Amino acid sequence: MKVYFAFSIRGGTPDERIIQAVYKLLKEMGHEVTTEFNINRKSRERYMSDRDIYRRDVEALEKSDILLAEVSKPSLGVGYEIAFGEKIGKRVICLVREGVHLSAMINGNPNLTLITYRDKDDLTEKLLRLFNKV
Numbered sequence: 001m002k003v004y005f006a007f008s009i010r011g012g013t014p015d016e017r018i019i020q021a022v023y024k025l026l027k028e029m030g031h032e033v034t035t036e037f038n039i040n041r042k043s044r045e046r047y048m049s050d051r052d053i054y055r056r057d058v059e060a061l062e063k064s065d066i067l068l069a070e071v072s073k074p075s076l077g078v079g080y081e082i083a084f085g086e087k088i089g090k091r092v093i094c095l096v097r098e099g100v101h102l103s104a105m106i107n108g109n110p111n112l113t114l115i116t117y118r119d120k121d122d123l124t125e126k127l128l129r130l131f132n133k134v
Helices: 016-028 050-062 076-087 120-133
Strands: 002-006 066-070 091-097 112-117
Touching: 002 016, 002 076, 016 066, 016 091, 016 120, 050 076, 066 076, 076 091, 112 120
Parallel strands: 002 066, 066 091, 091 112
Antiparallel strands: none
16 A cells, blocks of 8 residues: 655654654555655755645655544644645545644544554554554
8 A cells, every 4th residue: 555654844843753663664564655755854855845845745645545644743734735635535544642732623524534642552553453454
């Protein structure tokens, strides 16, 4: 399965342990991560114009089967990706750490799957169950 994995880059510093754990799990399960270019923190968006980043990300989302978004850190870009993914008919799964006051536009959207997690191990367990059903 092709997975578009979205997380805050400019909007707030993501929890790198969570990002790396999700990426590693997806790869171990045999999924293609269409946003692999964002995983290496040092190369994220380096030397690219905003227009080029937009085009690259839209193309990656269009060719993906699902959108998996870590939404614990507010991000305009991730919010846009979620709305765009929903508009073009992608299944959207949002990951949020327990205790985060989540936007009502995400929390209240019946078209999104929301996974709340305590820590890396809890998230890994929940993602394994989810992807075994997909």
